[in-house]
Amino acid sequence: MTTIDDTAAPSTAKPGARPGGKPKGPRFLVVQGTLPYRGLQLGAVLLVALLLLWASGLPAFRMGQITNVFIIAIAIAGLNLVTGYTGLLSIGHSAFFGLGAYTTGILIVKYEFAPLSTIPVAIGLCFVLGLLVGLPSLRIHGLYLALVTLAVAVSFPEIVRRAEELTGGAAGMVVRSRFLAPPEWTGLVRAERGIWMFWFSAAVLAVVMLLCRNLVRSRFGIAMRATRDNEIAAAANGISVARTKIVAFGISGAITGLAGSLFTMYMGALSPDGSFTLLKSIEFITGLVLGGVATQIGPLVGAFAVVFLPYLTASYTEGPLAGVVFGIVLIVIVFLMPEGIVGRVGILARKVVHIVPADHPRLGRADREGPPEPARAEQ
């Protein structure tokens, strides 16, 4: 899965295009659409399925942690669209996460919605908020735009605290577990909510990752990357830069809001100062950079890192020392692996297996190719 080529064109059927007699380079060259490629894809899917099965047998606490990882990964995947692929730094994604979470919470508690039916509402609201946050990008650029997202992040907890009748204010809000029972068709009882949330989050994450992959390869995705890499050149080529940025913010916000919605179902309790402050945004950005900016599975790897690193550092050390170690680990990773974990693994893997599209112009010399996706964001 790591080696799926990002710049892939739709793989036209061109069987047996294996080149021979390369002097050096990757040991195996796999062409998209051929049998070995399909085999690799199938193997990856099987491996993921096996890992999921193994994880679902873990004790409830571990399984809960992994569910949390999936939810954070969805949120980071949303952030990746706007920060990784469109190059707009957002420090306001905690607000989307929170808006999604509170939408679900309020609809369940006050209006007795079924948990699953709140998801479209949460996605819709976060999409609209995303468009609104993206709107200033018509005039405001760079770090100044980051200030707009900062304003959103800082104001969200304040607004939640203020809108007390709806949100429960500073005291927070509890969603009773009888509201959060798994739907009947799953055949699970209320006590098995952990298993239900585990599989449900995993499924949603898979869908989100697939959607993001397709979006990035689509015409709109190309527009996003062009906007990131060179705004003026993109505009000169007929891309509506403002529209691209605004819509990217909308989609990104919607996905992170979806994660928030799942978070409510997973936690069952919300408080404005718990998970929806600026620190959550920082956690998302950290995860994104650790995993690999503008990579397909970077968000998942990054989510694992930000969820488990604090536990890991806390298990060897105590209290504030854990924070110090976390900070040091962060800096060390930036120094040693600037491409992020996925970017680094991808570079290593390319030395062994290189996957190229079937209509690659220089198929015979594919080893001369650099990494297909410069894992960098411009700002």
Add this chain to the structure above:
Amino acid sequence: MELFLERLITGLTNGSIYALLALALVVVFRGTGTLNFAQGELALFTTFFAWWLTTESIPVWIAIIASLIAGFVLGALIERLLIRPVQRRNDMAVLIVALGLFTGLNSLAGLIWGSETKIMPSPFPNGIDDFVSVGGARLYFDALGVVGALVALMIVLTLLFRYTRVGLHMRAVADNAESATLAGVRTSRILAIGWGLSGAIGALAGVLVTPLSPQQLGLTSMFHVFIAASAAALFGGLDSLTGAVVGGITIGVLEAMLTGYVSFIGGSLQQTSALFIIVAILFLRPNGLFGTKRLVRV
């Protein structure tokens, strides 16, 4: 009228603190072109250091000077060891290093000095009776001292940038680092001095704000100040010293007035409303009030 004056004074005092930290951010931005996310926590760390010195029965003024020096050294070291190696790569790397420092410095302060709230002595007389009456409003000396410190710092910085060799070099590097290097400016040293300077300014902001703030000195003391200061720096245009001061004071006064007069906002939405007014103004002036417009060559 009295109430208005008192609110104005509160706003000016808080605004001066924001302006101080915003100045630190601007000095870094002019040199390095990034927003230093760890600026607030750096100030927190040096303030803890100053507090620790005062508990060792060192006079508060000497403790403050020591914390300024510590801020300078820390800032310069961070630039040299952590920022410069990743700077060439991209902005995102610098950002993550700053976030790492943000968490690391905060926890380090907690690790060394404990997380319970400390009481930092004020360098100015701050008893109940230490005030002068202005039109019926009480103007406390410690608030006056903060405003005075801001004015003094502005004068020092202006003199530094205008009339000294180092200041000239700093302006040259900010304007065009490559040309400055070709003209014989030792760019790397100037950058380190810039970060050191901003570390020292941040330290000053820290020791001045904590005796005034109701939360005193805790691990979260500087967070709100940092948010307001970064908003102030952006509002003023990121590369303008005047802009940072105007921005800081605007935010301070806006916060105080909105809290006082708009009952809907009250004490709970002050940051939100101040930030949104700034976003609205940025809409009209996308590069901040005093920022230079960057021309892009195609």
